[in-house]
Amino acid sequence: MTDTTIKATHPVLIFWIIAGWVGFCLLPWFMVEDGIWSFVWLVDGYPFDEDHAPAAFLIGQGEKLWLAPLLVPLALPLLILGKPKSDPQYARILILAGALGFGWLITQGFSIGIRGFNFDWMKALFGEPKIRQFGMGYGAMICATAFLFLLTQGIAARGSINGDVFVVSAIGGVITIVTVFVFFPIAKMLFAAFVTEDGAYSVSVFASKFFDDRLWGLGCFAGAKCGAAWNSLFLAVLVGFITTVLGLCFALVVTRSGFRFKRGMRALTVLPIITPPFVIGLALILLFGLSGSVTRFVAEIFGVQPTRWLYGMPGVLIAQTLAFTPIAFLVLIGVVEGVSPSMEEAAQTLRANRWQTFKTVSLPLMRPGLANAFLLGFIESMADFGNPLVLGGNFDVLSTEIFFAIVGAQYDQGRAAVLAMVLLFFTLSAFYAQRAWLGKKSYTTVSGKGDAGVHPLMPRGLAIPVLGIAVAWAVFTAVVYGMIIYGSIVELWGVDNSLTFKHYVTAFSVRFEEEGIRWTGAAWDSFWTTITIAGIAAPLTAAVGLVTAYLLTRQSFAGKNAFEFGTMLSFAIPGTVIGVSYILAFNVPPIEITGTGVILVVSFIFRNMPVGVRAGIASMSQLDKSLDESSLTLGANSWQTFRRVILPLLRPAILAALVYSFVRAMTAISAVIFLVSAEYDMATSYIIGRVENNDYGLAIAYSTTLIFVMLAAVGMLQILVGRVQIGRRTQLGAEKTT
Amino acid sequence: MKNLTTTLAGSLIAFAASLSAAQAEKLTFYCSAQEDWCQLMARSFEDATGIDVNMTRKSSGETFAQIRAESSNPKGDVWWGGTGDPHLQAAEEGLTMEYVSPMRDQLHDWAISQAESAGNKTIGIYSGALGYGYNSDLLAANSLPEPACWKDLLKPEYKGHVQMANPNSSGTAYTTLASMVQIFGEDDGFKFMKGLHSNINQYTKSGSAPIKAAGRGENTIGIVFMHDAVKQAVSGFPVKVVAPCEGTGYEIGSMSIIDGARNEEEAKKFYDWALSPEAQNLALEVNAFQVPSNKNAETSESAPDMSQIKLIDYDFKKYGSSDERKRLLQKWDEEVSVLPQ
Structure with a gap:
């Protein structure tokens, strides 16, 4: 290479060309069995041992010959070293090399697996030779990355996005990793729902799993159990509704009342972020379970027979409400604060009383926030796993059913996939509704203009119940969290209550x-x-x-x-x-x-x-x-x-x-x-x-x-x-x- | 510069030597018992032999599925623990290897008959009998009589006090179902399950959950393997263990060497070691109260005495087969689980 070529070629391009060759010729192509940080392969027959050889050495030994075509796209970019970016050849060759290399890598990766060809039509076409390969290792990954960025540099050189290499590469990179780690697994799961026991694809398998009574049964209206899908849906709607109401109460107390401990209430918002998922469920059992402290206390005083009412829908509902109310609070506090005081003042100037102002001005302006809080509560409840696991009883919900379809004795991946699809359908619908409905309308009342009004206090008839509910719930939350700390320092809960560390x-x-x-x-x-x-x-x-x-x-x-x-x-x-x-x-x-x-x-x-x-x-x-x-x-x-x-x-x-x-x-x-x-x-x-x-x-x-x-x-x-x-x-x- | 290269090369070689020495012998160990027992087995085997153990714990169903998936490229060497059915199934499908251990003459008959029924491709390492346990405090508080037989559980006064796992998701509960069918005959067995259904307060997902709930006082009677009930009693919970008077079914925890294992020699070493009294005594350290298969291994005083328990002649071959399993579970789904409680 002469000095001029070095000057003319962009160092980033040189870097990725070299990276591609290093990945192909120097690093083990396949996944190293002992883990990513283990370098045992360096001394274990490298570079000739088949398990840790780089691709170049494998081909040299006549192995894994389907990797050989990668040499073409690796060599192509060498042609344009020294050519200026403006040369149409420059962009064309880079795009060709990147697309060819990346495409071939993916194609061969999916076509040839541990047991030879993965697709029946390939077996029919090429026979069943004794070929196999394992997961991609450093070599393959670096090679793939190199091809990807060669491609993006080619696209940039053609003038896309002002020829900005960084932006094109960033877009390409994000799209690739999101595709690989979000869309690809989801698609794979969708396919798994159609696989029969002997590995063929069939729609009837999907149908039999989908139209299962355990999923859609409506037996609960006749004394038996309802399907998990209805249970999840019903629970999520309830949780969404209750958390929104409670969240609104908190938000109103904090922004529109003279309550003295507002700051303490704000601290609630941090709770859901730092709480491990099932401790609330555990604390509830310790309080309200068959042998819980409150249950025993009530049984002693009133002589009632203790029951297992907590296990099932009521318990999960309480636990989720405790866990997700702060999320609704967090959403609504911004919304309630955001309602422009000038509008409320205008209403009052027009002789509306506080109640009318609240009902006709403040509340409608909060509507998008309320919908948002509801949908968040809905999604969180649907996805929640820890609380139903601990408190579910006979009340099956989708998230736990998925888990037991995979880990239990049934070990039915297809059923797990079908359940996951139903769950995904519910949450995506909510997510879509949230974006489609709330994304377009503008309820903004915060503008750049000065808006120095003061929020009016709540009308008295509203303030008293709202304050009551908020304080009662805050106290309840405090008791539950207190219980968690107390539960960690007793010997054996319910049996031996002496304190211990x-x-x-x-x-x-x-x-x-x-x-x-x-x-x-x-x-x-x-x-x-x-x-x-x-x-x-x-x-x-x-x-x-x-x-x-x-x-x-x-x-x-x-x-x-x-x-x-x-x-x-x-x-x-x-x-x-x-x-x-x-x-x-x-x-x-x-x-x-x-x-x-x-x-x-x-x-x-x-x-x-x-x-x-x-x-x-x-x-x-x-x-x-x-x-x-x-x-x-x-x-x-x-x-x-x-x-x-x-x-x-x-x-x-x-x-x-x-x-x-x-x-x-x-x-x-x-x-x-x-x-x-x-x-x-x-x-x-x-x-x-x-x-x-x-x-x-x-x-x-x-x-x-x-x-x-x-x-x-x-x-x-x-x-x-x-x-x-x-x-x-x-x-x-x-x-x-x- | 040259000096530096030589030093570097020298240290690389030394590094390499130490690495290859360290990775001389290794064993990939699939374990289907409880986590702490698996850990203890792995560590103790390392201490006893110096072989590096790479342990993976998964339920027996999952492990079976994994071994089947890896059959053309086996990654595991030995599979220890978990109920016998999937081990028998793996033997039937040729996924595991025939091996006759020199330790065999020290074992109980049931362990050997397990091996013989599978062409020596698996062997019994422990056994546990089905039964139930109750929380004595709760029983007294509700002034309920002490149950002693399976049929006692059908009494109306126990309504809402009995818990068992769902046979669809738990091997323990399936063993219960199959045992009832074998004790009472299929028709009466299902009649029993229907009667039990109206007393059940919850079908749990995991097999041992009912007795754990009983220990905590969240449930009165739990149908489980007796060793699980003993474990709760030993942990200080007010749990009493019952060996039902009509007789009961049991499981045989098994061990198999995977066919085509990469470290076959090490796997055999593990196999022999796991059948020794020293290895089987480890169970007591983790409160696993199953009965060990080696006659010379210690049994805990708290463990149920197998000679006092009326064991039925459990037909592992028939009730372990996937067709019979599917048939019984479907029948249970359609005839029992849908009844109002």
Whole structure:
């Protein structure tokens, strides 16, 4: 290579060409059995041993010859070294090489599996030679990435999106990973619903599983049981309604009453984020179960026969209402505050009394918020797994039925897939309704104009019941959480109520020895795994979320709406569905990651990505576009602008996304329970195991510890973000005055 | 520069040597017993032999499905624990390997007959009899009589006090169903299940959940394997264990070596070790009160005495077959589960 070619060719292009060759010639092509971080392969027959050989060595030995065609797209980009970007050949060859390479990689990956050809028509066409391959390893992954970015650079060179390599690559990258880790597993799951026991496809299998009485039966009107689908739907509607009403009560008390402990009530909003999924259920059992304290107390005083009323619909309803009311509160507080006081003042000036004002002005303006809160409660209830698991009794709901279809003695993946489809249909409908209905109408009353009014207080007739309900519910919530702490320090609940710290000792004991600290507690293993996995997932989630948010707010490209819908979709996919679909999609080549830590990280990234996207969109839309423009005018490219201008201004959003995805990863259970393995056990699945073993003390002690760990994380965020924002506010204030 | 290269190369070789020494022997161990027992077995085997154990715990149904899926490229070596049916099924499908252990003459007859019925492709490692347990405090509080037989559970005063697992989702509950059919005959067996249905307060998903609920005082009587009930009693809960007077069915926890195992020698070592009294005594450390298959292994004082229990001649071949299983479950679904309670 001469000096001129180096100057002319973009270093990023050179980087990806080299990466492609390294992936092909130097790194093991297939998944290394001992795990991603194990480098045993380096000494175990590398580079000739078939298990860890790079593709080039395999072909050299006459093995896996279907990888050989990849040499063509790897070699093609070498032709354009030294050619200027403007040369039409440049774009054409890059696109050709990228598309060919990526396409061939995927085609061969899906066509040839552990047992030779995966498709019957290929067997018919080529016979059944003795060929097989395992999941893709580093080599294949890096090669695939290289092809992808060669393709995006080619597209950029053709002039798409102003020829901006960074933006095109970012779009290509996000689309690819969302397709691989969201759409592909879901599609795979949809297919699994049609598979018969001997592996053929049949519609009648689907029909027999779909029109099952256990799913759609209406026996509950005749004294027997109803199907899981109706149960889930009915429960979700009730939970959505009740949480919205309670959330509204709280929001009204906080914004429109003279109640003294408003600030304390605001603290409620943080609870659902930091509560491990089933502790509320456990606390309810300890209070209202057949041998619960309240049940016993009532039985003694009134001489009533204790019953098992808690197990079933009532228990799940109470637990979910406790868990999700704060979410409705969080949504509605913004809405209730957002209703313009000037409108209410106008109504009052027109001689409406407080009650009329509330009914005809304030309430209608809150309508979208109420609908939003209802739908959120609906989706959360549908997806909830922990509470029905602990309190469900004979009341079957979809999320737990999915779990038992896969882990129980039935082991029926097809049934799990069908149930997951029904659940997905419900949540997606709600998600779609929320976007279609609320997205278009504008109820905004917050405008740039000064709006210095004061919200009127609630009418008295309303204030008293609202305050009563809110205070009663807040006290109830406090009692339940108090119970959680108390439950962690009694010997054996219900049998021996003496106080002890032994559960904490069993879980978190440490011994100081000469070699250092020894983590002897039973919980440390899963605790550190959880912290590590959550710690790895959090920055990746934030990164993917922010890049996506940047594309959505700052760039315009064809198919942007579909792109947005696709990235937000995983919010509406319940965790159990993700769990099932990941098992179906990723335990066979080409991507074989079940039983590893990678699958946990990946599932967290895509479960929590919408949070990062939302945080990013919210704060990016506050940054004026002229900032980007001035940076671009001064000659920076879009990557430099993103890194030097946008990112620093987004620090609070980044922090929030980081902490939130970290905390969510710690409390997630529904997807996790399908994906954990002996080596990578997570805190929540460890706790569920303890609960199943009747070890309530340890389970609650562990949960309490998690609550405090997460509280610390959230608190730290408050301090950090608070400081950053104060810094910004003065700057913005200064800008405004000029 | 040259020096640096030599040093680097030297240390790489040393590193390599240490790595290859470390990975000399290994065993991939599929375990279908309770988690802590699996962990203990894996660690103890490592301590006893120095072989690296890579353990995966899954229910016996899942493990069976996994072994079947991997049959053309087996990844596991040995499969230990879990109820016998899927082990027998795996033997029938040729997924597991024939092996006659030198330890065999130390075993109880039931363990050997399990092996013989499967062409020596599996073997019994422990057994547990079906029965029920009750919470004595709750029984007294509700002034209920103490039950002693299966038929006692049909009495109307126990309405809403009995819990069992759903046979569709739990192997324990299926064993219950199959045992009733074998004790009372098919017609009367189903009559029994229907009578029981009206007293049941909840069909749980997992097999041992009913007795755990009884231990916590959330349920009065739970139909489970007796060793699970004993475990609750030993943990300090007021649970009494009952071996029903009519006789009862049982399970045989089994072990098999996977056909085409990559580490066959290590798998055989594990197999022999797992049949030894030392390995079977480990069960007591994790409160597993099943009866061990080695005659010389210790049994806990709290464990049910198998010689005092009337065991029926359980037909594992017939009731373990998937056709019979499907037929009984469907009949239960259609005739029992739909009745009003």
